[in-house]
Amino acid sequence: MIGYPNNKNVNTTKSLNHVLNYNQKGMSFEERINKANTYYLDNDIAHIYKKPTPIKVLKTKQYNQNFQRRVEIQKATFEKKSTTDYNGVYKGFYIDFEAKETKYKSFNIKSNLHHHQRKHLEGISKHGGVGFIIVNFIAYDRAFLLNINEIKNYEQSLLKIEFFEENAIEIKQNKTIYLDYIKALDKLLKKEYNG
């Protein structure tokens, strides 16, 4: 137990375990994807961005700071309906995906992917884009890229890791880019899109 300046005692073992379970590399799953995207952008490999969270601004206040007019948002709400987390362009392909992780040994597609998100990704695919999900199994420390077409008309809700081994492409993790999903994407493009 460590005594913090604010007198809050923290059980370090428990905290550390939590961090280690959640994330072997000191970064959350989302941070690792963002880091990969930054690497791809900086090295002119792909332009893939995290879409901003849709927020409805209700009340703002203008003020001056260093002779510049600034706006502060004083009231806002998160808008419910968003599409997916990431989109962009790679090798001329429109890329659109949602990233999810699970602590369970199966991935519950229905509770993790909203119906409208699934429809969105299917629509992207129909229009010649590449729509997929990236799923991270914390328990196995394994991540997979699954083309949305693989679960089109698929009625089961629970997808076991064997399903991913068979139908998805595993994302090899490395120390530079962490979640280097573009190599898995390359395999998908080669196999399904003549890329």
Add this chain to the structure above:
Amino acid sequence: MIGYPNNKNVNTTKSLNHVLNYNQKGMSFEERINKANTYYLDNDIAHIYKKPTPIKVLKTKQYNQNFQRRVEIQKATFEKKSTTDYNGVYKGFYIDFEAKETKYKSFNIKSNLHHHQRKHLEGISKHGGVGFIIVNFIAYDRAFLLNINEIKNYEQSLLKIEFFEENAIEIKQNKTIYLDYIKALDKLLKKEYNG
């Protein structure tokens, strides 16, 4: 002058003129683009969305409403660096554009398009996507779609309407979709991308 219930008197002639100048169809330029995008989405023509404005949330408050937990944002700021307004997929092409309008007879590219937005659109184009700007001249009630490559390495800041007539594709406006820019995009794809 009309007496409004809140005792605010409004000069209707001036207000109406303002509305008419700004927008011949009772809708702002952005609303007309959003309406076109909704039409394209509903009719399964293209998936093109307005990107949410990037907002940095600083303080939230949780509360219960109808037995559901809700989150209200109490403090936030607009993040400065955004890329462009719209992106999506059409006929397998990654589409990315910024929409601007001007009340002047020339379009000032430097004051209307940030350096990083121009670089972003050029990057999109380099990776096989279609990056462009849509410019609406209020004074002429004419809108144009200009491929970003047309102004690559272009040093002039003021672009006259003649420049657009020569290098851009005019967007024909109609009563159903208002700003039916996909037809102009079709011409661009045919001419430049074998689309």
